[in-house]
Amino acid sequence: MSDNHTTVLGAVPGTSPRPAAPSPAPTPSLARPRIPASPSAAVWAGLAVVAFGFGTILFSWIKVAATLDVGRQMPYVVSGAITGVGLIVVGIALVDMAVRRQDRQERRQQLAVMSTLLVELRAAVDPTTDLPQDRS
Secondary structure (H helix, E strand, O other): OOOOOOOOOOOOOOOOOOOOOOOOOOOOOOOOOOOOOOOOOHHHHHHHHHHHHHHHHHHHHHHHHHOOOHHHHHHHHHHHOOOOOOOOHHHHHHHHHHHHHHHHHHHHHHHHHHHHHHHHHHHHHHOOOOOOOOOO
16 A cells, blocks of 8 residues: 555556646537527617507597598697607617617627637647637
């Protein structure tokens, strides 16, 4: 038996055991990142504003169709229909901003994965090149 009371099977007496090889770093998955199952609150808010805009236009159309006097129709057209179109535009802008924000986050994640894969590929192809330092 040895002095330190540990025995390594297959080891040559008087030599130290060989250290275990480092485990390879986990490679990022090439699968597409998961998209949340439900849209964000901003998307729902934008859709609600769009629906309210269409409701305002519908209300104005009902009121305008009930009168034949153009003088009485104009207040409904100005206050209802134009406001409804404005609400629709604002609602669509809200939906667009929310979707772009979500896409931007997903794109950043995809670019980070792609950058890591390119660094690993570069190291595999030419192991003598220096790897770039992490910028984060």
